[in-house]
Amino acid sequence: MSRARVVLALDDDVSTDQIYPGRYMATVLPTETPQFAFADQTDFNALLRSGGVPAGSVVVAGKNFGCGSSREQAVSALKGHELVIVAKSFARIFLQNAINLGLKLVEVPDLVAAEGDDLAIGLTELTNLTSGRRFAVRPLPAARQAIMEAGGLIPYTRKRLVGRGAAV
Amino acid sequence: MGMTVVQKVLARATGRRMVGIGDVVEPAVDLAMSHENAALVINQFLEVYRGTGLEPKPWDPSKIAIIFDHRVPAESPKTATNQKKVREFVAAQGITKFHDIRGDVGGICHQVLPENGYVRPGHVVVGTDSHTTSHGALGAFAFGIGATEMASVWALGYAMNVEVPGTIKIEVTGSLPDFVSPKDLILQLVGKLGAGGAAFHVLEFHGEAIRAMPTSGRLTLCNMSVEAGATSGIVPADEETLRYLREEAGVTDDVEMMVPEPDAPYERVVQLDASRLEPQVACPHTVDNVRPVTSVAGTRVHQVVIGSCTNGRLDDIAIAARILKGKKVASGTRMIVFPASGRIYRQAVAAGYVSDLMQAGAVVMNAGCGPCLGVHQGALGDGEVALSTTNRNFKGRMGNPASEVYLCSPAVAAASAVTGVITDPRNGGAA
Numbered sequence: 001m002s003r004a005r006v007v008l009a010l011d012d013d014v015s016t017d018q019i020y021p022g023r024y025m026a027t028v029l030p031t032e033t034p035q036f037a038f039a040d041q042t043d044f045n046a047l048l049r050s051g052g053v054p055a056g057s058v059v060v061a062g063k064n065f066g067c068g069s070s071r072e073q074a075v076s077a078l079k080g081h082e083l084v085i086v087a088k089s090f091a092r093i094f095l096q097n098a099i100n101l102g103l104k105l106v107e108v109p110d111l112v113a114a115e116g117d118d119l120a121i122g123l124t125e126l127t128n129l130t131s132g133r134r135f136a137v138r139p140l141p142a143a144r145q146a147i148m149e150a151g152g153l154i155p156y157t158r159k160r161l162v163g164r165g166a167a168v
Numbered sequence: 169m170g171m172t173v174v175q176k177v178l179a180r181a182t183g184r185r186m187v188g189i190g191d192v193v194e195p196a197v198d199l200a201m202s203h204e205n206a207a208l209v210i211n212q213f214l215e216v217y218r219g220t221g222l223e224p225k226p227w228d229p230s231k232i233a234i235i236f237d238h239r240v241p242a243e244s245p246k247t248a249t250n251q252k253k254v255r256e257f258v259a260a261q262g263i264t265k266f267h268d269i270r271g272d273v274g275g276i277c278h279q280v281l282p283e284n285g286y287v288r289p290g291h292v293v294v295g296t297d298s299h300t301t302s303h304g305a306l307g308a309f310a311f312g313i314g315a316t317e318m319a320s321v322w323a324l325g326y327a328m329n330v331e332v333p334g335t336i337k338i339e340v341t342g343s344l345p346d347f348v349s350p351k352d353l354i355l356q357l358v359g360k361l362g363a364g365g366a367a368f369h370v371l372e373f374h375g376e377a378i379r380a381m382p383t384s385g386r387l388t389l390c391n392m393s394v395e396a397g398a399t400s401g402i403v404p405a406d407e408e409t410l411r412y413l414r415e416e417a418g419v420t421d422d423v424e425m426m427v428p429e430p431d432a433p434y435e436r437v438v439q440l441d442a443s444r445l446e447p448q449v450a451c452p453h454t455v456d457n458v459r460p461v462t463s464v465a466g467t468r469v470h471q472v473v474i475g476s477c478t479n480g481r482l483d484d485i486a487i488a489a490r491i492l493k494g495k496k497v498a499s500g501t502r503m504i505v506f507p508a509s510g511r512i513y514r515q516a517v518a519a520g521y522v523s524d525l526m527q528a529g530a531v532v533m534n535a536g537c538g539p540c541l542g543v544h545q546g547a548l549g550d551g552e553v554a555l556s557t558t559n560r561n562f563k564g565r566m567g568n569p570a571s572e573v574y575l576c577s578p579a580v581a582a583a584s585a586v587t588g589v590i591t592d593p594r595n596g597g598a599a
Binding site: 012013015017018021022023025026027028029040063064067068069070071072075089091092093096097100101141142143144146147152153154156157158160161162164 | 238543
């Protein structure tokens with residue numbers, strides 16, 4: 001169970017252009033992408049860059065978070081600020097990228113939460129401590145959990161590769 | 169119970185007799201495509217090998233395709249340096265399906281792949297680009313992945329943890345009226361399904377309007393399937409697929425047609441009548457905010473863009489030239505055209521389209537993604553409105569969050585360029 005405050009509340013269909021605008025796509029290093037997280041939401045971007053958002057803070061959103069482009073920078077930029085994303089649902093490529101890079105996502109189909117709310121996030125249930133309401137957490141598919149447990153896709157693939165090398 | 173096309177593709181790619189919807193599989197990849205973001209894939213690929221003592225070698229360089237299109241020619245030293253790094257990797261690894269910034273073989277990845285015959289029916293195609301869905305137009309299962317996942321594919325030759333998606337059947341009856349195109353069809357469908365309406369599903373296209381549609385139009389449909397959240401779009405291979413591969417892509421070897429079984433399980437069926445379709449426009453700032461052109465006609469337009477992986481093909485440029493020939497782009501409106509590949513550009517020159525467009529006042533740029541993703545070649549001023557044949561209109565998509573982007577077909581774009589306001593092309597150019 002972790003406790004965290006909602007620092008940004010967004011609607012349905014947040015695109016990866018909104019999370020990480022295309023004009024910064026030539027920047028690829030995970031050490032450099034976080035400066036452009038939500039770059040067009042200038043106040044929130046400034047807050048992130050000033051270090052005013054504690055690690056583990058939550059961005060909440062509606063359905064289909066991360067739709068659009070497959071750009072992985074959208075994930076590395078959020079991960080760099082150690083944000084947790086709680087949404088009603090996630091777009092496929094964004095979800096996969098988040099799992100591959102180890103960005104923490106929580107899928108809560110019936111979520112109701114606003115900026116400033118405090119959340120208690122458990123494995124099966126999320127409690128909005130501000131409103132007192134409780135919501136079911138939808139678990140990730142087992143195959144994806146295996147990647148998370150391995151620490152991301154790179155170590156997961158490395159293990160396969162080394163295993164295969166040994167078999168040859 | 170039979171199998172959908174995608175089930176059949178995945179069954180073959182995993183060496184199984186059948187796969188069920190929801191099964192988690194590891195399909196062998198036939199083609200692994202990247203563009204400039206290969207720079208990030210290379211970083212992650214080298215990271216996979218770090219500490220293993222193994223030499224970083226892709227599983228099969230002949231199955232990797234890299235096409236520069238997003239920022240061509242390079243708009244900044246940073247991009248140029250990334251492109252240089254990719255060129256060095258390509259040379260060192262012997263990657264032959266590499267398309268550099270060139271007028272002979274260059275272009276947008278989603279045109280270069282089909283026109284070179286790299287994609288076949290039944291293939292598993294992955295690409296580090298969400299519009300990789302385009303290649304379903306040739307009967308392949310093609311979907312977008314991230315750079316780290318591509319690094320994994322380069323190392324292993326298969327995609328890990330692919331859930332066999334359910335399929336929504338799209339049945340399109342009738343035939344498209346004059347000045348109504350596949351773009352209008354997919355815009356209407358995205359509007360109907362919603363931005364996440366087909367999430368984690370495949371759209372499989374059927375019906376007489378699809379059978380009569382050339383591969384160029386099918387590429388438009390599959391390209392924008394992702395705008396409804398779909399994992400992919402797919403048109404089962406048919407005579408047109410074979411014609412395209414033989415006549416346009418120069419394929420001479422055997423092509424295996426892969427079609428759905430008659431009792432394939434569709435989660436639902438969506439029926440559309442092409443003959444009743446009107447030109448459609450997606451309004452700011454979401455792709456599913458779709459209305460008939462008549463309801464937004466008269467909206468002032470500052471920049472018209474024709475091109476991209478959605479609508480930069482020869483028939484798209486042809487209809488624009490037909491509408492603009494002998495006319496002028498309205499004063500106060502700029503028109504920019506981006507052919508989808510060098511080959512299409514040369515065909516458009518030979519057919520006289522480029523001359524017609526330029527004499528009307530359009531600027532014809534090099535083949536590439538152009539201003540679609542907001543990097544260069546057509547930024548918008550504060551408060552300006554673009555009308556574009558591209559595929560996304562998210563706030564800030566063309567680089568300026570204080571601007572607006574409307575999406576439409578090439579015919580609507582061209583008719584609107586003449587009047588300077590959004591115009592129904594069926595009105596003979598009257599706003």
